[in-house]
Amino acid sequence: MNYQALFEQIKKKKSFLCVGLDSDMKKIPTHLLSSTDPVFEFNKAIVDATADYTVAYKPNVAFYECRGAVGWRSLEKTVIYIKDNYPDIFLIADAKRGDIGNTSKMYASAFLENMPFDSITVAPYMGEDSVTPFLEYDNKWVILLALTSNKGAFDFQFFEENNKKMFEKVLEKSQEWGTKENMMYVVGATKAEMLSDIRKIAPDHFLLVPGVGAQGGSLKEVAKYGMNQSCGLLVNSSRGIIFADTSDQFAIIAQIKAKELQKEMENLLIEYSIL
């Protein structure tokens, strides 16, 4: 999916929501546990309930990898199900990969070639040759960690040299490798006030913004400081939607939560003249 197609989806659905499929086996509703693949059944129900309100899904690979081959199979079935049934929805592998070039090539092939993901999150720490192998696929995206939502972000990302913070250097330098058509950045909703400075360095790029819902970030603040003329935002909520309820009503409650966020997003898209 390219930049314009993503923007068209945002306008069509009046939403810039990304639903995070952090499908922790320990939280799967008990009535699904007797099926052969409870995580896939859970994801399928969540996807069918929320697809009208979201433009992206983001399975966090950790929740699948931790279960070995069975988990990988659930992940693969989930992304194939989404691509087959909702082909216009943007798929993010939240895998936070990045290694020497020769190894990054293998990670890129795993997620962008052998599974139908549109994008993958990548850690920038190892620099250019660790990132560029992910950029070799047409219509696929790298989502580079810039300023993360967690407390540990303050350990390295604010390190300053020549008046430039490390995350600002990441935003600036990486624009030599990719463009707004194949690179996005992760910026945590918990640090929304930093978005206006980030927009000075990356005015046009899409930003993947996790941290609303369970981590307490404010959607309003994110839109106020981060929205650009093409919206430029994919705001993720995982636990706040998929585990809002863990009874046999989980899918309908997830739908209500996704619809609430979509409605808030619609109002913000109107307020900032995108719709």
Ligand SMILES: O=c1ccn([C@@H]2O[C@H](COP(=O)(O)O)[C@@H](O)[C@H]2O)c(=O)[nH]1
């Ligand atoms: O800075 C970051 C980068 C990634 N994440 C991931 O996003 C989701 C957030 O889940 P919630 O349940 O909505 O808190 C999760 O997969 C994180 O690993 C992030 O939170 N912050």
